[in-house]
Amino acid sequence: MLAPYVRGFLRAGLVWIVIGVTIGFGMAWWPAEHLAFRPAHAHANLLGFVSMFLFGVGYHVLPRFTGMPLSESQARWALRQVWIQNAGLGLLVGGWLSRPYAGELGRWLIVAGAPVSAFGIGIFVAIAWRLTGVGDRTGARPPGT
Numbered sequence: 001m002l003a004p005y006v007r008g009f010l011r012a013g014l015v016w017i018v019i020g021v022t023i024g025f026g027m028a029w030w031p032a033e034h035l036a037f038r039p040a041h042a043h044a045n046l047l048g049f050v051s052m053f054l055f056g057v058g059y060h061v062l063p064r065f066t067g068m069p070l071s072e073s074q075a076r077w078a079l080r081q082v083w084i085q086n087a088g089l090g091l092l093v094g095g096w097l098s099r100p101y102a103g104e105l106g107r108w109l110i111v112a113g114a115p116v117s118a119f120g121i122g123i124f125v126a127i128a129w130r131l132t133g134v135g136d137r138t139g140a141r142p143p144g145t
């Protein structure tokens, strides 16, 4: 059974890689028209797929490594992060895709998407930092100890 924030991040990662690869195809086939989409492609793939999939995997495995589940408030923030992270990346990618056609609007979408995305990442850092700091409550001993 996957926690809703784990499923949310894994599914979001899958959606973003489809978007990222689709933009990649556009750049590969019609570079003259689409090479300006490179940051949209890079972030859909790296922030959308690589990072979001890692957030999902991290939220799933870290509590299992330590035997220390997320607290109720951490779980609430993790679920909020799913929405915040996707909204932030939606703004960024929307901005990078529209910038070549609607320069100012695209720029403002990117300016808005940056702090929203950074805030989402901050939530993960705060929770994962605490999870990696707790002692091992699984009873398992690391090899060699």
Ligand code: HEM
Residues within 6 Å of the ligand: 020, 021, 024, 025, 027, 028, 038, 041, 042, 045, 046, 050
């Ligand atoms: C079928 C899949 C993909 C296609 C067709 C594709 C295509 C491309 C193309 C045409 C470029 C522009 C290269 C240039 O500047 O001339 C590019 C750049 C890039 N791609 Fe992909 N890509 C694919 C998958 C991925 C994936 C899965 C990732 C990351 C996980 C990725 C990360 C990047 C990054 C970071 C850049 C920018 C590199 C730089 O800063 O110069 N791509 N891709």
Ligand code: HEM
Residues within 6 Å of the ligand: 038, 039, 042, 043, 046, 047, 050, 051, 113, 114, 115, 117, 118, 121
């Ligand atoms: C808060 C989150 C992030 C923000 C606001 C952000 C913002 C930016 C901006 C403004 C650029 C320059 C785009 C341009 O050429 O106009 C850029 C480039 C780049 N970023 Fe990020 N970034 C973020 C997270 C990440 C993450 C997590 C990764 C990798 C895991 C990443 C990888 C890259 C790469 C590879 C490029 C070069 C793309 C290219 O070749 O066009 N970024 N980023």
